[in-house]
Amino acid sequence: MHAPSAALPMTPIGHIASDFPDKFGIPRQPGLAEAARARLVLAPPFDDPLAVRGLEAFSHLWLTFVFHLSPERWTPLVRPPRLGGNARVGVFASRSTHRPNRLGLSLVELVAIDTRAGVSLTLRGADLVDGTPVLDIKPYLPWAEARPEARAGFAPEAPAALPVRFTRDAEAALTARTDGDSLRALIAQVLAQDPRPAYRRGAEERVYGVRLRDLDVRFRAQADAEGNTLLEVVEIVAV
Amino acid sequence: MHAPSAALPMTPIGHIASDFPDKFGIPRQPGLAEAARARLVLAPPFDDPLAVRGLEAFSHLWLTFVFHLSPERWTPLVRPPRLGGNARVGVFASRSTHRPNRLGLSLVELVAIDTRAGVSLTLRGADLVDGTPVLDIKPYLPWAEARPEARAGFAPEAPAALPVRFTRDAEAALTARTDGDSLRALIAQVLAQDPRPAYRRGAEERVYGVRLRDLDVRFRAQADAEGNTLLEVVEIVAV
Structure with a gap:
């Protein structure tokens, strides 16, 4: 059968x-x-x-x-x-x-x-x-x-977005690029999803690298004045 | 690459x-x-x-x-x-x-x-x-x-459903089945989608057969009093 x-x-x-x-x-x-x-x-x-x-x-x-x-x-x-x-x-x-x-x-x-x-x-x-x-x-x-009414178990809504900020060095690297504007938006959107491994999210001092286009975008977690986590882009380097 | x-x-x-x-x-x-x-x-x-x-x-x-x-x-x-x-x-x-x-x-x-x-x-x-x-x-x-706002080209909405009716013989066949109620609903829903080949939809006299469960459901197109098409189940036979 x-x-x-x-x-x-x-x-x-x-x-x-x-x-x-x-x-x-x-x-x-x-x-x-x-x-x-x-x-x-x-x-x-x-x-x-x-x-x-x-x-x-x-x-x-x-x-x-x-x-x-x-x-x-x-x-x-x-x-x-x-x-x-x-x-x-x-x-x-x-x-x-x-x-x-x-x-x-x-x-x-x-x-x-x-x-x-x-x-x-x-x-x-x-x-x-x-x-x-x-x-x-x-x-x-x-x-x-399109079934907006569907139940979605352990993922009931879009993940929360983290705030993202850029150091002065990172800003300078963006300014030097012809695709600086779209790259800035891309970096902010990608990091807002918090790409860090879930089990590592306490390790604040570590610097991670995300590859986007021809670049390595280096970032780390920081705490803001209220103690909430944000991600900071510390360096953008060509690979 | x-x-x-x-x-x-x-x-x-x-x-x-x-x-x-x-x-x-x-x-x-x-x-x-x-x-x-x-x-x-x-x-x-x-x-x-x-x-x-x-x-x-x-x-x-x-x-x-x-x-x-x-x-x-x-x-x-x-x-x-x-x-x-x-x-x-x-x-x-x-x-x-x-x-x-x-x-x-x-x-x-x-x-x-x-x-x-x-x-x-x-x-x-x-x-x-x-x-x-x-x-x-x-x-x-x-x-x-779920993107209800999406544009859907040549299929912008669900296809219209045709009315479906059952002859006395078809009704009798349903009544004799233990799954008569769910079978009636299934036949009505399947035929409402008009399974006839699109290029054949003028050929009103032809009897089609749809296989559902262990049955052959025979139907044909009819015109109602206003001349609108409906599908009529004429016979339900075991296969």
Whole structure:
């Protein structure tokens, strides 16, 4: 009665080019860093302009992709950052990257379609590492897929955003760049999600590095006058 | 810079058992036939109860699956039923089953989780043919994924539902069944979506058959007193 459980081979239809050369620091859901630039470049034979005809009438897309930098092994239980990195939930109750088939699903905004040479889609809000292989594009159907009333277990709302500030050195580095404005927004949005490992969030003195575009953005946690945590960008260096 | 486009093998984590033994008649999006019963039965080694721990706190799930009954060939342009079956749009601007990688994506309601022997999930609103191989389960996150404001191109709203009526013979067949009530609801919801091929919708005299559960449900289009189309169930027979 059931189809046999034979392996099903999948072929990437294209790859992502994005502001995130590394996994570390990527927002944990799409839409949290609107300033992040991403393009999906389709590969032959999928780069036929006909294959995206009519897509421009949709504002949002689903991308199904592979977490190709994650290990192929999986475990039944994972530790979501949302639960502080200690409590464990089932892998299918999470959006963890360490999952069977390593499939990811992202809702992204479609900004532009370029069909002058093959097909390239400009996306907004993508949470995808550079080089991610994409398996499918589907248009988003709000009447079928927008369910604001859904219960969302241990992740009932968007994560709180941390305040982010820049040292004078960091500001100077931004000013020197032609992409300084969009880079500043990107850094602020990425750090506001607090990329530090959940179990490390007490270790205030440590300096972390997040790679964005061609840069290493070095930051640390600080306490403000009321003792609340903020993240401070201490240095921005080319890599 | 890009990962190579080598084939990525996927393993089904489980299979669907549903009220739809055939493709014909399946609603074209999830949630349109709430009376449809479906279970997702996980396969070893994915049927570990730990892998679904915490999932019960989510009301809705994403299923990523394979349209295993669709042909492996794809074309850049498809003819969506929503456009009358004549106009063509790009395959990536559609949710057509005839697509590269044959990947499907369904938002379903989670009704119950049974972990007494392996793992079986009871689902509501699934639009999946019996035997569908499932590749992944992810919890639905309304704060990230409910975008009621999204523009949806040629499918801006749910398709209109046709009125459905039952002949006396069909009513008698329902009355004789222990599952008569749920079956009546299922038939009404499935036929309201008008499963007839879009290009055939003028051919009023033809009798179609939709397979639901262990039955063949035979119906035809009729005109009511005002000349509007309704679908009439003329016969319900065991197969």
